[in-house]
Amino acid sequence: MRVLPSLMAASLGLVLSACQPAQTPAASNAGDAAATPAPASVAAAADGGGDGAGNQTLYRCGDLDARATFNGEDAATVVIGGRSFAMSSERAASGAKYADGKGNSFWTRGSDEALLSLKGEADRECGAVEATEGDGSAGNAAFRATGNEPGWLAVVDGDSPGLQVDVDYGERRFTVAKPTEGADGWVGKAADGTDIKLSFQRTTCQDGMSGETFEAKAMLAVGTRQYHGCGNFGGK
Known part of the structure; x- marks a missing residue:
């Protein structure tokens, strides 16, 4: 129940901008759950039909599949089934942590591990899933x-x-x-x-x-x- 190519620019300025290396999400702090930068083996550049979305990774979090899209250094969107959580980065001792201020957070730790915290539910340990099983x-x-x-x-x-x-x-x-x-x-x-x-x-x-x-x-x-x-x- 996880990638995205860059868009062609119409002018030299846009081309130069598009060629800038992708950034991994910055470390964050706070919140009940956390998220980390998407593993390089699974992440990819945004799909041609996208609007500049960042790296995307699928994680298996206990009994749930979580698709995390890291948008630059400051934000991440975590999709779990029919639920979508828009999160902002927070300070963290290690890794990168994102939270929505409503008791939900995603904290990445290392290249392929994370912790998912959903309000009212027990924390779930997450592991990145290979691209052949779960990204776009x-x-x-x-x-x-x-x-x-x-x-x-x-x-x-x-x-x-x-x-x-x-x-x-x-x-x-x-x-x-x-x-x-x-x-x-x-x-x-x-x-x-x-x-x-x-x-x-x-x-x-x-x-x-x-x-x-x-x-x-x-x-x-x-x-x-x-x-x-x-x-x-x-x-x-």
Whole structure:
């Protein structure tokens, strides 16, 4: 249930500006949870359809997937399922810490570890997920799709299990060992007999929460429940 190329400038001044090296988020302090700079192995420059967003990394935080976008040195946006938290940097003894002033924070510690604190919930230790599993691209997966409200993730990787699905913010997980591939998607049965179908439409799709641009619209059916989102294609 994780990358972004720089835009071409129309003038020499813009070109020179675009060539400046990307900055990692500055250290911060305060708050219940924290965030650190995105690992270089997972982060990337903003997508061509973006508006200058910074480095982005997917973290696995206990039972939750958190997508953190670090915007320059002063801000970060953390998306968890259908929830989005806009945070500002705060001082921290080490790493980089971001908080929204409402009891939510994200604190990165080291190159691939972080601490997520959500108001009213126990702190969660986080680890960066490899780009092939979880940033905006599909990486080595044949297809990777995500959606919001409720948050879901589906990955087709060609290995066993061939189709992995997390729905309802990661509360339910299904795997289909050998899904049947069709012209517009994959279908099969999970181990418990639940019918799973992941289909796509090759047209530009924009994530409503992050603003990310994807290669395809995606629809996931789990039993009689349907989920809508966006997806990218990768290498099998």
